[in-house]
Amino acid sequence: MQCVRYVNKYFGSNVIGNGCDWYNSSATTQVSLQSGCVACWSGGVQGYGHVGVVESWDGSKMTYSDANYRGDGEVITRKNITEDEMLDLFGSSYEFQGYVIPD
Incomplete structure (x- = not known):
C-alpha cells in the first residue's frame, strides 16, 4: 500500500496527490503536532514525498504509523517514539514540511 492511500484510508478522506502535496493541499488544514494529525514530507529519491499518521501524542511520545x-x-x-525519532526515520533527501489534518 502506498503512503497516501494508507493515510486516506485511516481518516476516510480523499486527499489527492503525492505525499509532498498534502501540506499545501486545499483539502487539508495545517496544525501543530497533535494526536490524529498527518506528518508531511517533500522530496525523496523520486520526489513524491511521504505522509504518515500521528495516531497519538502525549506531549513527549507518540504512536506513528505509515x-x-x-x-x-x-x-x-512505531510506539513510544519522540518527535525527533520520527523525524529521523527519513534520510536527508526528505524535507519535513509540517502537520495537517484532512478536511
Whole structure:
C-alpha cells in the first residue's frame, strides 16, 4: 500500500496527490503536532514525498504509523517514539514540511 492511500484510508478522506502535496493541499488544514494529525514530507529519491499518521501524542511520545516506508507497501506502527525519532526515520533527501489534518 502506498503512503497516501494508507493515510486516506485511516481518516476516510480523499486527499489527492503525492505525499509532498498534502501540506499545501486545499483539502487539508495545517496544525501543530497533535494526536490524529498527518506528518508531511517533500522530496525523496523520486520526489513524491511521504505522509504518515500521528495516531497519538502525549506531549513527549507518540504512536506513528505509515505505509511503504521501505518501499515494500507494508504498514508499520512505531510506539513510544519522540518527535525527533520520527523525524529521523527519513534520510536527508526528505524535507519535513509540517502537520495537517484532512478536511
